[in-house]
Amino acid sequence: MLIDALNWLQNLSVRNALFAFAFYYPLLMAWLWIIGGIWFYLRRELRRPALPQFDQTARGCSILIPCYNEEQHVTDTIRFALATRYPNIEVIVINDGSTDQTEQIVEALAKQDARIRIVHLTNNQGKAFALRAGALVSKYEYLVCIDGDALLHPYTVHWMMDHLLSGPRVGAVTGNPRIINRSSLLGKIQVGEFSSIIGLIKRAQRTYGRIFTVSGAIAGFRKTALHRVGYWSENIVTEDIDISWRLQLDHWDIRYEAQALCYLYMPETLKGLWSQRLRWAQGGVEVLLKYGKALFHWKARRFWGVAFEYLLSVGWSYAMLIIFMLYFTGLVVDLPESWYVASILPQVYGLFLGVTCLVQFFISLWMDRRYDQGRILRNYIWVIWYPLLYWILSMLTTVVALPKALLKRSKKRARWESPDRGISV
Template identity: 60%
Template sequence: MHSLLNLLFEFAFFYPIVMSFFWISGGLYYYWRRERHARPRTDPPPLDDAPFVSILIPCHNEGDNVHETMAAAMAQRYPDFEVIAINDGSRDDTADKLNALARQYPRLRVIHLDRNLGKANAMRMGALAARSEYLVCIDGDALLDEYATHWMVWHLCSGQRVGAVTGNPRIRNRSTLLGRLQVGEFSSIIGMIKRAQRVYGRLFTVSGVICAFRRTALHRIGYWSDNMVTEDIDISWRLQLDHWDIRYEPNALCFILMPETLKGLWRQRLRWAQGGVEVLLRHSRDLLSWRKRRMWAVMAEYLLSVAWAYTMALIMLLYVVGLIVPLPTELRVNSLLPTWHGMILAMVCLLQFAASIIIDRRYETGVGRNYYWMIWYPMAYWLLSFATTMTAVPKALLKRRNTRATWVSPDRGIR
């Protein structure tokens, strides 16, 4: 029994360290092979025959953001495109502002849905109304970089089996500690993970805030699922299970608003965690097929993260019980406070962030100013991951089937 407890502690300690080194090595390999001598962001590869593109922007209560979002979408350095805004039952002045913008921008079309049916449904309506095979999708509060459409469409045109491309979200609200931590997170964690996953061939998810799709691929799999709490994770898995390739393009930038309150951050990350569990429950049987083996690494990575959360929960439970009743020596947990383990985790985290600065200096200047704040990141990230996973698993298991996932306006931070 004593060896079992030691095994739990070793897994709880070594899992985040091993994953960090996996992400660092994968991210640096991707950078060395594909980014080090790549074209600058402002000089994307030429397209011999630039196809017509549809930019889809679902909106729900986005009255404060639609002017900025539409202006950025209209400023694309791409020869031929349309913008379709889908107003999904907004209760504020989104509809009136979109109608006024449609008169201002000839490229803009607006679709009004009379009630809130969720982002997945809004995206499906936009895709069906689009006049292009190539769909660029962003959120209603996101600012699309002027070269982003060109970079993503270039990938879609480069291979017939490229079904989707995910871009590089960047945080634009940084007024609090949580905001600064997320600047580092999107650089050193999310960006690193996507690079590492591309090295072994499959992505866990596209970034729903900025992605592009081949409509033929979406049509084959039935478009977005309106009963999944995270439609972006689900669409990513279904595309790859249907043998479509998903690529990551770090030059396709998109500037986004993120929560800067603990409540808003908790709600967002809980939704992400629940979405991962729902996708795993829905598609786990399909993944047993040998033909789907390239998804096994993605599934294993996610299962290990869930196992780590429950391992931490068991260690904490033993500690609390040990405070109330005497436990045998082989089950006694003396302390939850990190000692030298915490120092090692902090150093590995800072090493990971340093590697991300080397990579991300191509896309954003001044990221290093947040280096100091990243000393708090191991505690913030891993505790949040633990808590949301513990909550998400029973929530996903108890969720009623075929319940439509509707819009819930998120915390957009302090600007």
């Protein structure tokens, strides 16, 4: 048997090795996510727990809303935050040097409700700085942080506070973002993505030990935990990934709560989608470079699976790039047999991977049906196009993000720009 294995390795061509990795990595991860997601669902969601009850003596919660040039959505965001049913809240709006009418809008709203507090930053300092400023002036130990265009479900704070109050080592809770804008193909595919990909992955990661990142659009935090790790990093392009890693490497627990709903807008143009996913990819590489040494400690062992999977995802992107390059090079140059790629169209193995994806999409959409008004089939029709578009997008953004992160020299604050909020209809 050993001789057979050695002969197989000797005969393994570069092309076959690349194809094997490109096929088996997503196949293995899909089934790990399915199994982990099902386990989480059976243990924590199947028997839906009763809504946590809080009265006027409940511990307070500060809702932080950092915003930059959000005049179009900030009114709705603040009103939805104020409409939360949790009995003891304050809403802190951090206006991060907006150049539109955001300042005037939030000032007018603050005069109508005493629960609104405003922090004005003269110049744009970035989301991480804005969140830290809001946390430092907050009255309460527990924070719920949302984006400037996000709409809180009335009971989201209930579910988050239930976790944060359940134990002293719970440092953060990540919620369940849902997409509002569905007027384009990109928007509709993203509805399916958040329902069938992101939610399933967070369920599985929670089952296996650690969560790669909280949602930047909706997350709850214990201020003591944030203070211990130094709050959000101001020079990382994705402050949500960075704070997730630092909290968990400091042995704080991060929970996932599917019933902590938050509705938000997502990019519906290729340019906006590219900018968003490139930022996500670069942020992942930056935190891996920043905290890579810490992962070698035995105390960080529960984080090894998440970090290793991310390393594999980066390797998969470059493997796919090389396959594409070999194919197109082979069209104009004679390559050795071991390097020649005859076709990039799905073969039998591609069909098997496609079937696995369809199974994954259906299972995860079924789990999330209660959070999307039971639209399983409608979302399923659009999400089946996800691999065609988003796998290529993920590959390209990762390939670009790695050298961009490696060559990054500046330690300046990661300031934000007004993102693509979708197509107005």
